[in-house]
Amino acid sequence: MTNSNVTTVTLKVNRFTPRPERERDRARGGSPFARTRKSSPFGGKSDAPARRRPRGRQWVQEYTIPARPEDTVLDCLLAIKRTVDPTLAFRYSCGHGMCGSDAVAINGTPNLLCTATLKDWVKPESGMPVLDDDGFRRTGDDAADADGAKGSALPESGSLGVIELGPLPGFPVERDLIADIDPMLDQIRKLKPYLEADGVLATTHEGKVDVFEYLQHPDELAKYEQLSNCIACGVCEGSCPVFAGGDAFIGPAALIWASRFVNDSRDTITMDRLDAIDTEDGVAACQSVRACTRQCPRGIDVGEEMWQIVAKVRER
Template structure:
């Protein structure tokens, strides 16, 4: 059954345009400036992580169907209304993780989020609950619609609602909905995210190379198979209230990648891997909030896996 395309949706996009970088001084410089840092070079300074520029919220109202994804809506805007709108995507099917952003304040993937699930009707409900906590998108999504006569600036008839978009929290914005996820990727790289076997070729009784050297049974495979589905999209990092660019906490994504190889029976560096994350900014930084589990696009219970790796490190 084909849906009629006589409805609209309004996207409120938090836009950002960075300020042009100043040209470097032609000569000279501060004699007191450090040439290098153990925590990274000058290009990874706080100035880079907190870019300055123009910020504003821009609304777009476009024709849309309930089954359309938020990515579909953005592509419509990009192609027909505003070619300057910047966002990132690749496969468009929830496999690459490149289009992670905040929808109604919740980190998730643009290509898997539908208008039906995320469009909100205007509500007179307070933004803070009775206990003083800020209300989240999930809490307001299940509330009954408020009659039009009780709402100021009511959305026009035929509108599916409003969707608020912003770049992924926890990372510095680069432009509009594009966040700089390099801090997360750098943390993953530091933990050697690849198999490290002993390098010794097993041989058969006849002296030939044993092609089944790394054969695993189902139980061994099950220990890390789910973790291998991580696509490093950054959704868990954006949801984590402790993570902020990887400076004070390595972040759940890096720990998931470390856990994937720690649980691999073929890897011979499990103890070294656990030593690497047994630091103040490693497993000790996890506060077990479990917000990282809420919207993993690959179905990983990140909070549970974090608890498991923390327990394993402490018990070794």
């Protein structure tokens, strides 16, 4: 006898298994899986070979498992990994939206597995959007309310719906839902993501070390405090139609990290930082689409910050 109260969800996972690396690929450094590879995060400014799209077997695999509306997509993947298919590959760490390691495409939209709940992301099995009484598509809280309402009148199958999963767009795929985000991290490192002070040890008039050397006014702190919440998850870059794994655009994540220190009153190399991003592959490549803002898990208005840093570059 089946329990009529049990609900299920179907995950359609875009899977990928890389083709084994060949010796000739390793010799010319063309394999994206080579241990000693180099790539230019700004495209065309390095003698290293360009990063190549990995080749291998691609297919879509469906998993239907018991689930509750309040479960996260990560909960479902962990259940599949532990009880159904141990070969399924995905990445996560903290599981609480703080590390950013589990960014993927959920129904085509970049987001974190650990913060995406089924009630917010499931689609009807027919693929049709949920409509309200007036025939308009439900979005945001309205969609969640609609899903909650469906729970009281589930179809005979007890299915919550379907969720499609794929790797984070804009990055090479390593396996299944794991994308290679090294290009983004390389770009961030290029822009010196750390405070550059003048190195002078402040002292009091008595000759003692001034422990309040870096005290800031609240207004100064407010200029960069929100930007310091960036967890380099890559969601903004996966949403950006201009970014393509570092081949044409430095990317919004690197510019957010640059802006964080440009706005820090304690930093002493502001002009150098602005010079570093004032390039064809830097702020000049931003098309102000603002797609980077839509799903930032830390609540940063990435599009607005991009506009602000572009304005600073042009006004200097």
